[in-house]
Amino acid sequence: MGVTEKRAQHKEEFRREILDAARDLFIKDGYEEFSMRKLAQKIDYSPTTIYLYYKNKDDLLLAICEEFSEQFFTHLHQIRMLSNDPLESLRQALLYFTKFWLGNPNQFKVFFFTKPNVYGTKEEFMEKDSMARDTYLIFREMVRDCIKTGKLADIDAEVLTHAFGVIPHGLIAMTFYSSSFPRADSNVVAQTLVDGLLRGFQR
Amino acid sequence: MGVTEKRAQHKEEFRREILDAARDLFIKDGYEEFSMRKLAQKIDYSPTTIYLYYKNKDDLLLAICEEFSEQFFTHLHQIRMLSNDPLESLRQALLYFTKFWLGNPNQFKVFFFTKPNVYGTKEEFMEKDSMARDTYLIFREMVRDCIKTGKLADIDAEVLTHAFGVIPHGLIAMTFYSSSFPRADSNVVAQTLVDGLLRGFQR
DNA sequence: ATGATAAATTAACACTGTTAATATATCAGA
DNA sequence: TCTGATATATTAACAGTGTTAATTTATCAT
Secondary structure: OOHHHHHHHHHHHHHHHHHHHHHHHHHHHOOOOOOHHHHHHHOOOOHHHHOOOOOOHHHHHHHHHHHHHHHHHHHHHHHHHHOOOHHHHHHHHHHHHHHHHHHOHHHHHHHHOOOOOOOOOHHHHHHOOOHHHHHHHHHHHHHHHHHHOOOEOOOOHHHHHHHHHHHHHHHHHHHHOOOOOOOOOHHHHHHHHHHHHHHHHEO | OOHHHHHHHHHHHHHHHHHHHHHHHHHHHOOOOOOHHHHHHHHOOOHHHHOOOOOOHHHHHHHHHHHHHHHHHHHHHHHHHHOOOHHHHHHHHHHHHHHHHHHOHHHHHHHHHOOOOOOOOHHHHHHOOOHHHHHHHHHHHHHHHHHHOOOEOOOOHHHHHHHHHHHHHHHHHHHHOOOOOOOOOHHHHHHHHHHHHHHHHEO
């Protein structure tokens, strides 16, 4: 192995090391606690060193998001394959997301509440290849499956996808951000909402 | 008028002046741009002067929230009085919130996405008298109206209130925070969601 | 005019993400 | 092994945040 290759490999290893530390810090101490300086301290390097491996904070957060998106995609894929009832698949997908994010609030925060958004604009998200985009696309396909097979009302698929997305999104956002406002048990509300909405859109 | 009263009055006037400037800065330049230092500059005082009139940033934000909550409460009250159909009232209330917040994203942000929450914990919110609490209570009452009159399924009122709250909440949060992800027209989705959910919960 | 009180200010602290300039380590070729 | 180049890491700095303590300035009754 040439020296340039060895260098490249080492660089890749270090990138991973930083990413792992970042994910740990993120999950353990939370989004609010995360900072480049704290990450630097954790990996025993100066804060600026990180910038040699990741363009900036967003770049690092994006890498974390992509890791999780891979999980999402794989899971949705399985759900879709395992059942012949597209309505049941969609229900499971919705409950999967709510359950996952209820258990990983910080991950939810990076994903949806980073300013500016880690995935850029709506257009950039759709143009650039990413696991997050693939996840969105397969989710939309699951909604389309329901419409095509006549399980759901023939409403515009984009609208319906968006509408269903609101459920886990709103629920988690409410649970973790709007903690002042009275709330019932999140899991119960999730079940109720998913059931209610699927019933409401059935034709 | 005694001098102490004049002083007190002046103090109250100044509090208002700060509040007005704060609201302006907030609505115009947005939540992210708002800072105590910028507010101070706007009213031509030093940053620390504000602290003589408001305990801290949260205290100031709370005051803004209460102003808006008064609007909410009044509006919900009207809606409830004007119609005999509780289901229609609830529908209007939900659309009112979505519409209001779509037009006032920054207000939504203070309300639900301030860390720590301006209204404190769930318990503090329910114990302490506030316009926000009154708004929540009347909204819950509207949900109860629907259940009592048999318009909605007999599900726990807290759960149902929470579930309905998720709709405007999730929709706005998605629109303004998760701007990377593909979205259909927010107003269309709002209509679709409210209709769908009300249908799903009808008995 | 003096002394007390109220009001406003300056200085400071401990943070944040990020850049430019600088120092240190690594390694190929002479 | 010494030199020069390159890659890597560090320090110093900027402009910003909310907030507190100490200090100055203004107001007003005696």
